[in-house]
Amino acid sequence: MTTGLMSDIYIFVLAILAGYEVITKVPSTLHTPLMSASNAIHGIVIIGAVVTASQARTDAGYVLAFVAAFFAGMNVAGGYGLTDRMLQMFRKRPAPPAHGGPEELS
């Protein structure tokens, strides 16, 4: 897993640019779900919690790993749960109920 500092920086910068490209195309209609989706993506920190837990040997280490795992778990599950719940509300117009030509108002 040792990629070295320089390639880490390459990855970081290119990922920001890729993010910029895709995110500027998201319509403002979807900005709240976008924020929630990106919220879920930063739940990737759960991998950090896994690594922390795998290296912990002391009480302090275990406590840190526990809280990190709790926070990250909440972040991931909550983030995806909320995003999906919001997105399922964005529906197309249901097939028009046989537009019965409502008589003109007069």
Added chain:
Amino acid sequence: MNAVTIAVDLAYLLAAAGFVVALHLMNSPATARQGSRLSWLGMIVAVAAALTSVIHGATITTTGWIVLSVGGIGGAAAGLVMARRVTMTDVPQVVSIFNAVGGGAAALVAAGDFVRLAGGPGISSRVMIATVLDIIVGPVTFSGSLIAAGKLQGWVSSRPVVFPGARLITATLTVIGVGAGCYLLAGHDSTPVLILVVCAALAFGVTMTMPIGGADMPVVIALLNSFTGIAVAIAGFVIDNGALIIGGALVGASGGILTLLMAQAMNRSVISVMLGGFGTGDSGPAAGPAAAGAGASIRRISAEDAAIQLAYASKVIIVPGYGLAAAQAQHEAAELAALLQQHATVFFAIHPVAGRMPGHMNVLLAEANVPYTDLKEMDAANPEFPTADVALVVGANDVTNPAARRPGNPVSGMPILNVDQAKNVIVIKRSMGHGYAGIDNELYTDPKTGMFFSDAKSGLAEIIASVKALVAR
């Protein structure tokens, strides 16, 4: 490098690519849900890879497993319950809490690495730099997001909380945090100093967010979202993991773009938002309709007048604002739109800052079963106003003020909805109180504007009843 390590690294790459494609799919409501699922799959692949790597490495202790599984599953359960239970009006708070825990987790990962290595053969400077950055950015995000959530929920005053010496405290905390951080960077791996930095950063997050008013929350949430992403990316540098770096960087970019868009749409600079002390989000309801008579002449209308105009219009644009969100009147607005759609073209024109977080109004209306094809962004809606028979403004103020097109006033240059170009305008508003820009809205004194003084929810309900009565006749 053995086969397992390679497989794990490829899985991380796959997950990261999935995140990018998932965000790309968010460019249309039709594909957004697929995107969210793809992102979820990517996350599962990444977690599976991490667990495989840990099992293969056989470094984790039994206690480590227990800590990880109990913590992770407990947190996930708590997160799911929050995501399921939250009402759409309260989504900003929950997003803010998820920001907080994400930033907190990133800081804890960095701290865990530090505690493990402290007193050992010395921590490499690249890990130390990343660690110090993370134990500053992470806790600032954590406490800042919690305060933001508290303000949105009403547990913390949404008014800008400014007290004498606040700036001095912030400055002192900055000096302590940076000074102690430099001490760590100088190669002293002292845990008490680490704790000092974390505490200073936590306090800084509080003093940073407290002075920011409720109306500026869309900017603040977006900014804290960006911070969280950066914190996670830095944690990726600490543990040398590309998936964290990419995931964090994507979120950092997303939050950054939204921050700038929101600030632009509010006609504020990000700096002035952060300095705070402005924008309470409350448009002075105390003024009361009585104050209306005082200024320039306005035309007051009743629910029946509004209903007649709406019932005979062939094109209606509804402009929802903060007042609609605050009164939770999205269901009434949706009902009125559906009713009018029986004989007219009706859609919603949504300003980027309507609601309490970026795009919030769209979610509220989607929840009320408004199809997304009826939700138009500002740029798509503006050319439509000149041909609209009626523009119905519900609880929106500054974003409709034509004064923004002229220089020399607080809203100058602010992107607005061209409501004044509609043939007729109806404004539902509780009072003549000002928006947070604190100036008169010239739209209200326009001769073609009718003011219907009412709470958004009950006002819309009255109009619906009147329209129904007219249609039935």
